[in-house]
Amino acid sequence: MLEVVDLVKRYGPVTALDGFTLSVASGEIVGLVGHNGAGKTTFVEIVSNLLRQDSGHVTIDGKPPADVRGQVGVAPQHIALYPTVTVREHLVLFGRLGGLRRAALDTAIDDLAVLLRLTDLMDRRTGRLSGGQQRRIQAATALIHRPRLMLLDEPTAGADLETRQAILDVVKQRAGEGAAVVYTTHYLPEITELQATIAVARDGRVIARGTYDELIEGLPGEVRLTLDNEEEISVSTTEPTATLIDLLNRAERPVSAVDLRNPSLDDLYHSLAARDAS
Amino acid sequence: MFYRIAAIARHNWIVRLRDPGQIISYIAMPMVLMLVLKPLYVRALDAGSTQVATGLMVMFSVFAIGLAGNSILSERTWRTWDRLRVSRAPAIELLVGKTFPIFLVMVLQQTILVIYGVIAIGLPLPAEPWWVALAILIWAFALLAIGAALATLVRSHGELSVISDVGALTLSSLGGALVPLSIMPEWAQIAGHASPGYWALTMLQAAVAGNESAMLLPASVLLAIGLVAGAFAARRLARGWSRGKLM
Numbered sequence: 001m002l003e004v005v006d007l008v009k010r011y012g013p014v015t016a017l018d019g020f021t022l023s024v025a026s027g028e029i030v031g032l033v034g035h036n037g038a039g040k041t042t043f044v045e046i047v048s049n050l051l052r053q054d055s056g057h058v059t060i061d062g063k064p065p066a067d068v069r070g071q072v073g074v075a076p077q078h079i080a081l082y083p084t085v086t087v088r089e090h091l092v093l094f095g096r097l098g099g100l101r102r103a104a105l106d107t108a109i110d111d112l113a114v115l116l117r118l119t120d121l122m123d124r125r126t127g128r129l130s131g132g133q134q135r136r137i138q139a140a141t142a143l144i145h146r147p148r149l150m151l152l153d154e155p156t157a158g159a160d161l162e163t164r165q166a167i168l169d170v171v172k173q174r175a176g177e178g179a180a181v182v183y184t185t186h187y188l189p190e191i192t193e194l195q196a197t198i199a200v201a202r203d204g205r206v207i208a209r210g211t212y213d214e215l216i217e218g219l220p221g222e223v224r225l226t227l228d229n230e231e232e233i234s235v236s237t238t239e240p241t242a243t244l245i246d247l248l249n250r251a252e253r254p255v256s257a258v259d260l261r262n263p264s265l266d267d268l269y270h271s272l273a274a275r276d277a278s
Numbered sequence: 279m280f281y282r283i284a285a286i287a288r289h290n291w292i293v294r295l296r297d298p299g300q301i302i303s304y305i306a307m308p309m310v311l312m313l314v315l316k317p318l319y320v321r322a323l324d325a326g327s328t329q330v331a332t333g334l335m336v337m338f339s340v341f342a343i344g345l346a347g348n349s350i351l352s353e354r355t356w357r358t359w360d361r362l363r364v365s366r367a368p369a370i371e372l373l374v375g376k377t378f379p380i381f382l383v384m385v386l387q388q389t390i391l392v393i394y395g396v397i398a399i400g401l402p403l404p405a406e407p408w409w410v411a412l413a414i415l416i417w418a419f420a421l422l423a424i425g426a427a428l429a430t431l432v433r434s435h436g437e438l439s440v441i442s443d444v445g446a447l448t449l450s451s452l453g454g455a456l457v458p459l460s461i462m463p464e465w466a467q468i469a470g471h472a473s474p475g476y477w478a479l480t481m482l483q484a485a486v487a488g489n490e491s492a493m494l495l496p497a498s499v500l501l502a503i504g505l506v507a508g509a510f511a512a513r514r515l516a517r518g519w520s521r522g523k524l525m
Contacts, residue, residue, distance in 0.1 A: 045360075048360075048364045049363075049364065050360050050363060050364065069364075069365065069366045069367075069368075070365060070366030072364060074361070074364045076357065076360065076361065078357055079357070080356060080357035080358050080360070080361050081356065081358065082289075082293060082356060082358060083356065084293060084296040084297060085289070085292060085293060085296070089289065089292060092285075092289075093285055093286070093289045094361075094365070096281065096282065096285035097282055097285060097286070097362070097365035097366060097367055098365065098366065099366060101281070125296075141361070
């Protein structure tokens with residue numbers, strides 16, 4: 001669905017993208033993670049046809065982004081809504097711009113209002129709503145026309161738990177219906193919740209790509225024992241079960257608690273970043 | 279195409295209606311000033327009523343540049359312009375849909391002030407109202423284009439406010455909106471020709487007098503200004519305000 005090959009984008013002396021390559025299939029959710037400045041937002045802007053790359057290729061369904069306007073739904077990182085306009089009026093605008101008319105538009109609005117828990121807010125002006133509510137509206141305006149490619153740039157940043165869950169549920173539903181999704185986030189547990197494949201960006205490039213299991217293979221987890229005198233023993237290991245048995249055999253005092261922690265996405269990111277830097 | 283333009287125009291009309299303070303003040307203020315200044319102008323000039331009505335109408339319609347500028351600049355403040363650019367609507371549809379409601383507001387403002395001028399100030403009833411209507415449309419187009427171009431150049435609402443307010447006063451005064459150009463100093467008479475306000479005033483006074491041949495030159499100048507400013511604004515707005523662009 002989305003093919004991005006060797007994108008380069010510079011802002012004066014700053015190189016935002018430096019050979020960024022990524023492909024996303026229909027129905028796939030790709031969690032794009034990376035520090036601020038890794039190039040995630042520039043990538044989203046180029047695929048959205050808002051920016052032009054200096055070099056490299058982008059195709060959506062085999063066509064350049066300019067030829068598939070309207071098949072992409074974008075929720076930008078920052079809230080971008082009209083504060084004096086109601087939620088319903090926003091959805092009408094973006095629905096109509098997406099090609100929806102009359103009954104189809106009404107149905108799409110009603111469906112999204114339920115899914116994103118906006119039903120009670122429909123006739124309120126967005127400027128008077130909370131940050132979390134605005135996040136849900138922003139997501140709704142990006143999804144109202146059922147885009148085939150969804151670019152969601154930190155769609156839950158600063159959002160409450162209810163908002164986060166509502167957005168994640170809709171994203172999973174739309175991916176289940178065949179939409180390709182690029183989901184950038186700093187909240188790594190969201191990637192697990194979405195069952196997304198992962199792309200790790202750093203310094204304008206994708207430095208790792210794969211499923212969670214593929215990427216964490218070989219990374220150390222942690223075994224932690226707490227003794228009855230509250231002393232803690234913590235060991236980083238790639239073989240947690242064997243290490244746990246060994247520690248239990250060698251413990252000189254009774255053990256009051258055992259904690260086994262598999263490698264997390266945070267561990268993965270730090271490991272990749274360290275490897276890439278070296 | 280028309281469906282999308284209508285959707286954007288309707289949306290922007292709603293946005294305009296929810297924040298009407300600026301346009302109300304640009305209609306009410308010249309009405310009050312026309313009434314207060316009329317005796318002075320009638321005593322000082324042969325065509326005092328025409329001067330005070332058309333002059334203040336031109337001056338306050340130039341202030342409405344800020345209206346166009348603010349409307350476009352708000353899209354940047356709210357970060358909404360790029361969201362529209364991602365949609366199916368190409369840049370030209372966005373621009374037409376965005377600016378049409380502002381154009382209507384400007385035409386409405388000028389029409390109200392002309393009617394008020396006729397009823398309350400003694401502006402001669404135009405022999406051919408259609409020429410006045412045409413003059414209003416041309417002037418509103420030029421103002422809209424200048425305001426849109428300005429909005430792509432300034433960095434904040436404050437900057438826009440300073441430029442449009444000071445610019446409106448300077449250009450309309452130099453153009454003869456407050457004092458007829460014929461009794462201004464020689465340097466001002468020469469400089470006045472550089473002001474769109476001068477051409478607007480000349481065109482409107484010719485239209486009120488039913489002298490359509492005298493409208494031709496000022497109308498052409500204003501259309502040219504509008505086209506150049508409009509093309510500049512369209513080019514800048516089509517590129518949006520993404521990082522690395524415009525600013």
